[in-house]
Each structure stands twice: as structure tokens, then as C-alpha cells.
Amino acid sequence: MSTAMRIVFTMLVLLAVGEAANVYQTLYIDKILPYPESSKPVISANSSFPGPLIEAYHGDTLVIKVINRLSVATTMHWHGLYQIGTPDMDGAVGATQCAIPPGGNFTYIFKADPPGTAWYHGHMFEQYTDGLFGPLIIRRQVEPNHEQYDTEQLFVISDWYNYPARGKLTNWYLSSSNPDGIEPLPDATVVNGKFTKSLFISASRSSRIRFRVINAASLSMYKISIDGLPLHVIELDQQDTVPYNVSSFALNVAQRVSFYIDLRELDSMYGPSSFSSTNSIFIRIEAMTDMYPVDILNYVAPYATQRYAHPTFFNPLYLAILSLDSTNSMPIYEPRDPTPILSMANLPSDTNMLAARPFNQSNYVIPNATHYVNLVAKFALDDTGINRGYINDATYAFLGNYTRVKPTLIVGIKPVKKEPLLHQMATRPNTLDLPSPRIQPGSPLPTIQNNGYGNYLIPYGAVVDIFLNNTDGGEHPFHLHGSSFWVISTSEYPTAENLYSRAYIKRDVVSVPAVGWAKIRFVADNPGAWMFHCHIEWHMAAGLMLTFIVSPNQLLAQGYTISNSQIDLCNAA
Ligand SMILES: [Cu+2]
Structure with missing residues (x-):
């Protein structure tokens, strides 16, 4: 083999196996006002709410410099990352590090492992409630279940509070005037930084879409479904699963789920060729209100003299829109409870996913407890x-x-x-x-x-x-x-x-x-x-x-x- 051929061959091999690389990112932590209608400041990374998507390949080394521009200390936790051999990079203040002081910085260096849908968030005081979080995706050259979908979407769901958590809300929550420990209740649900009925997902390029969903809320658990479509779950907290079909599933705080949809499975009741001629359908992200300690729709917290006008009164049903023709039109049907669909009648509405199975069971060994x-x-x-x-x-x-x-x-x-x-x-x-x-x-x-x-x-x-x-x-x-x-x-x-x-x-x-x-x-x-x-x-x-x-x-x-x-x-x- 000539030298030139050898070089080409080596490059091909490297491309094929994927060479571990360093992935550099800088996160500036600062306060922003993301919504002109609201005076509630958000603690952001790079002036973005949620923070920017960080992506790496499995085995890469992430080198993330966190620069603290707040007037208070902060740290960052990389949720779902194992930190094998890097016990001081976990970002858990008090356990693994001292906090990054105002004006200071710290560079987190750690392996991108395990692969899957992770996220990052502040791990000091209630800073993540105040907005300090973002998505972190660890990819593989060849994803398990990759043949099931063509494109990807990402949902980062969170509770929105009209008041800052650190200070007003926490001071009330942890006070003797709240002996029952009533949690501060959210004022809205926000997904990818957008309030209800303003988040559009285009489905024109592909009929098969993978959704990665991160519950970055501080309190709320959600039930997630898409009208007229079965959801094929393929990942739970960075664990790949055999595709597991549900009509809806529950997602508790900090959990992640990936599922794919296939629009060819869309029930004809919702399809654009049906009598309704709708070109879009609702994605439902419904806060499970029985998780709240009080009736949230009729509750005004003692710390709130009145409800803020912005964004709205709390509505447990958040609606995103899946635009089938990419015109981002609203569905023409009412977002009332979806009609039961015969084809989905036997699919579970799953709350714990314990029946989902790991993707690769052949070399899956669970040791006995010691x-x-x-x-x-x-x-x-x-x-x-x-x-x-x-x-x-x-x-x-x-x-x-x-x-x-x-x-x-x-x-x-x-x-x-x-x-x-x-x-x-x-x-x-x-x-x-x-x-x-x-x-x-x-x-x-x-x-x-x-x-x-x-x-x-x-x-x-x-x-x-x-x-x-x-x-x-x-x-x-x-x-x-x-x-x-x-x-x-x-x-x-x-x-x-x-x-x-x-x-x-x-x-x-x-x-x-x-x-x-x-x-x-x-x-x-x-x-x-x-x-x-x-x-x-x-x-x-x-x-x-x-x-x-x-x-x-x-x-x-x-x-x-x-x-x-x-x-x-x-x-x-
Ligand atoms: Cu708890």
C-alpha cells in the first residue's frame, strides 16, 4: 500500500470507528429577561432560556468552561453523566466541589458517557428553578433504533414561576408560616422557552420523527401524548429500550424519554385527507394536577397578592402543535379530550415504564445484590x-x-x-x-x-x-x-x-x-x-x-x- 493510500485508509478507519474528540463549550451564566411581558429575571446560560444544546459523541471529552456573571455563587451538574474517574466534575456543591464565586469560573472536563438524552442544570440553591438548565445529548455513530426514524425533535419542559425561586418563593416555602410544606405552584408550563399554543413542530420533511423529551421542571409531572398517534418509546433516561408502544406516558421531574412517531400511523380521524382536512394536530403535555398539594386552579399563594397577568392563569394542559404541512397552522378541531381511537385502545397509558425492556438484552447482566x-x-x-x-x-x-x-x-x-x-x-x-x-x-x-x-x-x-x-x-x-x-x-x-x-x-x-x-x-x-x-x-x-x-x-x-x-x-x- 502506498503512503497516500495508507493515509486515506487510516482516515476511513477513523471515520468508521469515530475518533474520540474534545468538545469545547463556554457557558456564561447571567440573568436575562426572556419575555418582555414579564419582569421575572431568568438565570440563563449564554443568554438563552433554556440554555444552549450541548452535543458530543459517546467517548468524547467535554471541556465546558462555566463563567459566573451572577452576583451569587453557582455550580453546574451534568445530569445523567457517570463521571467515572472524574468525581470532582459532578457539580454538586458541598459534595464534589466548592461553588464558583461571582466573577469566577471553573472548567468541567469529563467523558461523554453514557450515551443518550441528558441535561445540565445548576446545582446550587434553587437556580435551576430560576432557569439555569439546558439539554445535553450524547450521540453514537450508529444509534440503536436508528432505522425507526429520520429526523429528531427536542422538548425541554419546565415549570414557569412568575416570582424568583431564590428569595421570595423559597423563603415562604421554608418558613413557619407554611407548616404544611405546600410547594410553590407553577404559574405556567413552558416548553423550549415557549408558552402554550406557540410551539410548532414541522413534520413535512419526514413521516418518522424521534422526540427527545426532558422534564426540567422543579415540581410538575407531565402526561404526554400526540393526538391520533401511538408513541414508540425507545429511551428512558439514557437507557435504550426495545420499541415500547403507548398511547401516553408520564414523565416525572428530571426524567427523560425518547419516542418516535410514524405519521403513516396517524388515525384517519386526524389526517389531512379526512373530513376535517386539518393539517396539524395537538401534542399534549398535561401537568398531572393530582401531584399538586392543593387545587391549583383555585389557589392563590400567600406570597402572591394577586396572580400576574402574564403569562396566563395556570392551565394544566399545554398544547404544542405538530404541523403536518409545515404551514404552522393551528389545528381546526377543539383541543378537548381526544376521542378514543380504536387502533390505540389496547395501548397502555404508562406511568412507570417498568414493562419497557432494555434494547440489548444479550449482553445485559444484572449482578446479584451484595x-x-x-x-x-x-x-x-x-x-x-x-x-x-x-x-x-x-x-x-x-x-x-x-x-x-x-x-x-x-x-x-x-x-x-x-x-x-x-x-x-x-x-x-x-x-x-x-x-x-x-x-x-x-x-x-x-x-x-x-x-x-x-x-x-x-x-x-x-x-x-x-x-x-x-x-x-x-x-x-x-x-x-x-x-x-x-x-x-x-x-x-x-x-x-x-x-x-x-x-x-x-x-x-x-x-x-x-x-x-x-x-x-x-x-x-x-x-x-x-x-x-x-x-x-x-x-x-x-x-x-x-x-x-x-x-x-x-x-x-x-x-x-x-x-x-x-x-x-x-x-x-
Ligand atoms: Cu420530592
């Missing part, structure tokens, strides 16, 4: 009359660069210096006073212990079954950092454990039923300080959170040291 941890989540008044969230009687409080917990009284964590848990793991783990797992009545497996302050020591390589018991009357979406987990079963679907024992679905957010439970399993093969918390931002602010301390020994054995840029952040605080 350890067990029992978690009881509850809400209760603390000794100052504030309704707080507790896991095993510990509640988290964010105090800038570190976290501490308040069982009943304010008790600082052990170290002299206030520092993130990861730094403590690396320098003096003994000060965390973490008890080792031990055999306890009720479980044949060693039980993971905690130090009374919401920190749980997990040995390296442990396969941990978490039994999460929710005593609260609300459903809670729990998220694990640094790993995803298999959803074994829930109180709504207890038989899933045996039905799908060789192929549980892997997710990073599990919806734990109200006054119910969820059983999940994860492999602790990624040393670090990984938060596990309810992703309803209000509940996180109320302290419904803990941290898994995965093997300080292995962290050091793998050569982790606190970087200078991390030290700079902590010194700047």
Missing part, C-alpha cells in the same frame, strides 16, 4: 416549625460550599474546615465517622450504615439494593449521581421484580409512589461522594437528600487528588 440499605423518606416539622424533608431522620441544609444536616438541631459535619465531602474523603475520611456495613435483623445481606448526618459509606464494588420507603402523601422522583440504577419494582408494580428479573430497566430517576416504595439496585464501582435526592427542587431545598460515600480507600488508590482549580474555588469562598 449489600442492602433501607431508606425512609418523610416530611416533618423541625424544632423551629419549618416543614423539612428527612431521609432516615437526617435533613440536608445547603450552606454555601459544604452541606450539613439538621436532625433536630443544627449540627455541623465533623471537619474543622468547611469543605466538600469529596475533599474530606481524600484528606481525612476518618473525620466523617462512617460506620461500616453490618448484618442486621431483617436482611441476609450486610446493611449500609450512616453516620447520623446523611452520609452512607459504601464499599468499592458493592452491589447495593436500596429500599426506599416513602411515607409522604406525594410521589417523589429520586435521582442518583455518579451512576444509574436498575429499577427492580415499586409498590405500584411489585411483581416486576420476578417478571423482569433478568432485564430490569436502568434509569437515573425513579418515581417513588406516594405512601409507597421503590426498590432499586446499583453497582458502587465509581469512588466519590454521590448525592441521592428527590429532584423536586423544593424538596431538595427542604433537605430530602443524602450522600453515598463510595470507598475513600479506592478513591485514593485510583490516584485522586484535589486539583488546584478546586482548591482555588474553595479559597475564593
Whole structure:
């Protein structure tokens, strides 16, 4: 082979296998006023709401410089990314880093892994409620299920609040004048930065469209459907699935779903050739109002003297428009409840997707559990009359660069210096006073212990079954950092454990039923300080959170040291 031919051949090989690259992005964090009708400032990345789409290929290295132009500190979390070998890039303030001070910056460098639909959001105070989030898509050269669709669309759904969360809403929510812990309720739903009936999706170029849907809300759970079309689900939180057909599905806070539609399956009742001659149909994103603690349509919060005129009174039914001819015309039928369609009558309206199956089951191995941890989540008044969230009687409080917990009284964590848990793991783990797992009545497996302050020591390589018991009357979406987990079963679907024992679905957010439970399993093969918390931002602010301390020994054995840029952040605080 000649040199020239060899070069060409090498280039072809590189193109074919895809060479891992560095993907650079800069995010300027600043406040903007995205809507002229509203005086509510939004915390944005690059003056965009939602923040800009960040894309990479699986295995690339993301190099993302976050420049803080706010007057307060911030951090960024890369939701769904494993951070294997980069435990200090997770963005969880207090656990993995000190915050980025006003005027400061920090460069996050981490592998684009796992592939799929992820997102990024602020992980300090309630900044993501105030707008600091955006989509993050990790692609593959050849996507599973790629033959099922031709084009892609992206929905980033969120709650809109007329008032800033940090300050007015949080101050009221976590006060003794709100003893029932009523969450601030959204004033609207916003998708891709647009209010209802103003988001048009063009379907002229293709009859087969993949939708990636991210629930970036702080409170709301949504039911999603498209008139006259079955939805073929192919991804749940970066887990590819065998196409799984539903008429609608529920999406809890921080969860993601990909589905594709095929317009050739459109029920003739909605088709442009039918008697109605409509050229567009409704996409329905319906807030599940039974998730709210009060009747949202007849509720005026105490902090609001009156409802703002903008955008509108809350309407649980958000409507986007799928334009079949790309003229972006409104459907000519009324958006009342869709007529049941015979062809979809046998499709489930799915709330938990536990029956969805992993895409590639041939090399899909689920190890047996080696350890067990029992978690009881509850809400209760603390000794100052504030309704707080507790896991095993510990509640988290964010105090800038570190976290501490308040069982009943304010008790600082052990170290002299206030520092993130990861730094403590690396320098003096003994000060965390973490008890080792031990055999306890009720479980044949060693039980993971905690130090009374919401920190749980997990040995390296442990396969941990978490039994999460929710005593609260609300459903809670729990998220694990640094790993995803298999959803074994829930109180709504207890038989899933045996039905799908060789192929549980892997997710990073599990919806734990109200006054119910969820059983999940994860492999602790990624040393670090990984938060596990309810992703309803209000509940996180109320302290419904803990941290898994995965093997300080292995962290050091793998050569982790606190970087200078991390030290700079902590010194700047
Ligand atoms: Cu919650």
C-alpha cells in the first residue's frame, strides 16, 4: 500500500470507528429577561432560556468552561453523566466541589458517557428553578433504533414561576408560616422557552420523527401524548429500550424519554385527507394536577397578592402543535379530550415504564445484590416549625460550599474546615465517622450504615439494593449521581421484580409512589461522594437528600487528588 493510500485508509478507519474528540463549550451564566411581558429575571446560560444544546459523541471529552456573571455563587451538574474517574466534575456543591464565586469560573472536563438524552442544570440553591438548565445529548455513530426514524425533535419542559425561586418563593416555602410544606405552584408550563399554543413542530420533511423529551421542571409531572398517534418509546433516561408502544406516558421531574412517531400511523380521524382536512394536530403535555398539594386552579399563594397577568392563569394542559404541512397552522378541531381511537385502545397509558425492556438484552447482566440499605423518606416539622424533608431522620441544609444536616438541631459535619465531602474523603475520611456495613435483623445481606448526618459509606464494588420507603402523601422522583440504577419494582408494580428479573430497566430517576416504595439496585464501582435526592427542587431545598460515600480507600488508590482549580474555588469562598 502506498503512503497516500495508507493515509486515506487510516482516515476511513477513523471515520468508521469515530475518533474520540474534545468538545469545547463556554457557558456564561447571567440573568436575562426572556419575555418582555414579564419582569421575572431568568438565570440563563449564554443568554438563552433554556440554555444552549450541548452535543458530543459517546467517548468524547467535554471541556465546558462555566463563567459566573451572577452576583451569587453557582455550580453546574451534568445530569445523567457517570463521571467515572472524574468525581470532582459532578457539580454538586458541598459534595464534589466548592461553588464558583461571582466573577469566577471553573472548567468541567469529563467523558461523554453514557450515551443518550441528558441535561445540565445548576446545582446550587434553587437556580435551576430560576432557569439555569439546558439539554445535553450524547450521540453514537450508529444509534440503536436508528432505522425507526429520520429526523429528531427536542422538548425541554419546565415549570414557569412568575416570582424568583431564590428569595421570595423559597423563603415562604421554608418558613413557619407554611407548616404544611405546600410547594410553590407553577404559574405556567413552558416548553423550549415557549408558552402554550406557540410551539410548532414541522413534520413535512419526514413521516418518522424521534422526540427527545426532558422534564426540567422543579415540581410538575407531565402526561404526554400526540393526538391520533401511538408513541414508540425507545429511551428512558439514557437507557435504550426495545420499541415500547403507548398511547401516553408520564414523565416525572428530571426524567427523560425518547419516542418516535410514524405519521403513516396517524388515525384517519386526524389526517389531512379526512373530513376535517386539518393539517396539524395537538401534542399534549398535561401537568398531572393530582401531584399538586392543593387545587391549583383555585389557589392563590400567600406570597402572591394577586396572580400576574402574564403569562396566563395556570392551565394544566399545554398544547404544542405538530404541523403536518409545515404551514404552522393551528389545528381546526377543539383541543378537548381526544376521542378514543380504536387502533390505540389496547395501548397502555404508562406511568412507570417498568414493562419497557432494555434494547440489548444479550449482553445485559444484572449482578446479584451484595449489600442492602433501607431508606425512609418523610416530611416533618423541625424544632423551629419549618416543614423539612428527612431521609432516615437526617435533613440536608445547603450552606454555601459544604452541606450539613439538621436532625433536630443544627449540627455541623465533623471537619474543622468547611469543605466538600469529596475533599474530606481524600484528606481525612476518618473525620466523617462512617460506620461500616453490618448484618442486621431483617436482611441476609450486610446493611449500609450512616453516620447520623446523611452520609452512607459504601464499599468499592458493592452491589447495593436500596429500599426506599416513602411515607409522604406525594410521589417523589429520586435521582442518583455518579451512576444509574436498575429499577427492580415499586409498590405500584411489585411483581416486576420476578417478571423482569433478568432485564430490569436502568434509569437515573425513579418515581417513588406516594405512601409507597421503590426498590432499586446499583453497582458502587465509581469512588466519590454521590448525592441521592428527590429532584423536586423544593424538596431538595427542604433537605430530602443524602450522600453515598463510595470507598475513600479506592478513591485514593485510583490516584485522586484535589486539583488546584478546586482548591482555588474553595479559597475564593
Ligand atoms: Cu420530592
